[in-house]
Amino acid sequence: MSTAPSPLVAAVKGPAGPDVLTFAARWRGASGRPLVVVTVYPAPAPLGAGRVDAEWVAAGREEAERTLDSARAALAGTDATFRAVPAASAPRGLHEVLEAAGPGAIAVLGSRDAKGVRRTAPGSTAERLLTGAPGPVVLVPWDHEEDPQPPVRRIAVAFIDTPDGRAALEAARRLAKEVAASVDLVSVLPDTLVRPSLGEPRRFAEEQRRDYEASLQAAARPDERVRLLEGPVVDALADLRPADADLLVCGSRGYGPARRVLLGGVSARLLRSARVPVMVVPRP
Structure with missing residues (x-):
């Protein structure tokens, strides 16, 4: 029933x-x-x-x-x-x-x-x-x-391969099925000053990019698109525009009561500056 x-x-x-x-x-x-x-x-x-x-x-x-x-x-x-x-x-x-x-x-x-x-x-x-x-x-x-309010077509999810990131992805997929929209997995290559103490910095950056791209591709389904942005994480996500997504889904922080919304550092700052509606989903 x-x-x-x-x-x-x-x-x-x-x-x-x-x-x-x-x-x-x-x-x-x-x-x-x-x-x-x-x-x-x-x-x-x-x-x-x-x-x-x-x-x-x-x-x-x-x-x-x-x-x-x-x-x-x-x-x-x-x-x-x-x-x-x-x-x-x-x-x-x-x-x-x-x-x-x-x-x-x-x-x-x-x-x-x-x-x-x-x-x-x-x-x-x-x-x-x-x-x-x-x-x-x-x-x-x-x-x-x-x-302008065109039909709902694209749902973006801030993805990183963690329990809360996977929970956000599953939530985005359920919503996309509900409204017949596409799903974009979005990760941000951090703009960080951390550099390896040994080895060549450029090679380190290339390896980091490959790791992020591989993580996105492994998580995405054949009909889903992936996007790897660069820069400060919050700024890059907050600058997604209505032409990029009708809704941005992100996860809660990775500790606290299960099945409750709990803002983490990224989600809390993202909610103060996003250009598109943002959904925060409960932690698994």
Whole structure:
């Protein structure tokens, strides 16, 4: 018996809401996943101040409903579900929604305004959710709604032959199958000042390149493309453009609780400057 696909959970609040809805609607159209639009408002405090607390909660609820009304207008004609969720904090509310949605649910969040630059920049909610989320989290660049939105065609994965790199590759393959997209395996030849103490530096660099290329080719399937970039790792990945990929998938760091998102050094810095939506997947 087939099971229903896990949902996209689009978190909307503030100016980044249209960016989130643009990405979520595009992905929902390509994949057929259910779309759940969520906004979180403050829940009553356990020891509230009576009438004052009730009025504060009511005001938060009204603001949440206005946010959802705007989302309904933006997604007119779709069968999305809209939810206002009371919680002690936005990250906690989203975490609970993801837990309830079950394995495979994907959270989609927007970026804060980083001086008008169309790159990813996590706000406080994204930063906290990206530490322990029970499923993949997508961060959409600021002003993403202004970019042309062609069909979803290419998924890139930041690949290195480690458990978290292989987990990212498997996640990218599942997503590509879901939306009928191609997969590009992308590695970066580090721009490092480390040199061998013995031997010829040029030969060392050539051997390093061959090792990286061999690792990519060994991991790739016949219908997948490989790309070996050069330069600082984060800068090279962050400069991938919408023409290069519709989504960049990367892994979590290699320690901590299994099946939870945990930002490593590369993923944390990448999320502060990427030009395309970035998905961080839980560690295996």
